[in-house]
Amino acid sequence: MLKIAAVLTFFIGGFSIVAGAMAMRGWNPGYSVLGWLPVYNFAMGILTILVPTILIWRGSPDAMISAVLFCFIHAGVTALLLLAFRDTVAIQSLLAMTFRVVIWLVILALLYFHIGGQK
Numbered sequence: 001m002l003k004i005a006a007v008l009t010f011f012i013g014g015f016s017i018v019a020g021a022m023a024m025r026g027w028n029p030g031y032s033v034l035g036w037l038p039v040y041n042f043a044m045g046i047l048t049i050l051v052p053t054i055l056i057w058r059g060s061p062d063a064m065i066s067a068v069l070f071c072f073i074h075a076g077v078t079a080l081l082l083l084a085f086r087d088t089v090a091i092q093s094l095l096a097m098t099f100r101v102v103i104w105l106v107i108l109a110l111l112y113f114h115i116g117g118q119k
Contacts, residue, residue, distance in 0.1 A: 005110035006057035009067070012103045013053060016045030017097070031090040040077065046068070056111065071104035074118050 021044025023033050054065040078097040081089045 001110045001114040002056060002059055003105045005067075005114070006053055008103060008107050009053040009056055010037070010049060012100060012107075013045045013048030016041045016048065016100070018045075020045060029092065031092050032088070033093065034081075034085060034089060037081075037093060038090075044073070056107075064108075064115065067104065067108050067111055071101065071108060073098045074104055099115075 019099040020040070022043060023029070024036030048070060052063065052070055054060075055063040055066050074097060078101055079093070081094055081097060
């Protein structure tokens, strides 16, 4: 389960890097994108690959802490989009952020069951 969680973490980080980089380079997805959101996605994608992916893959005791932190950050940004940018954020951006949060919840569940399986 640990390796599955690490692979999911790597892919969600990689997708964030690709989507953020494409938008920052001028790719027009067909809807309005908040100027800071691609930068956030790109930066969080890099951090995701460098921190929780490696910690989870190695089975570090800090893996769960980093996964919880990244999940809360994404959930917080999603809440910010819903509350402060409701009238300007595209539904596609909200769906993408919700997808990230759901994947992080799956990663957290895998880590939780991995830790429980060790006891």
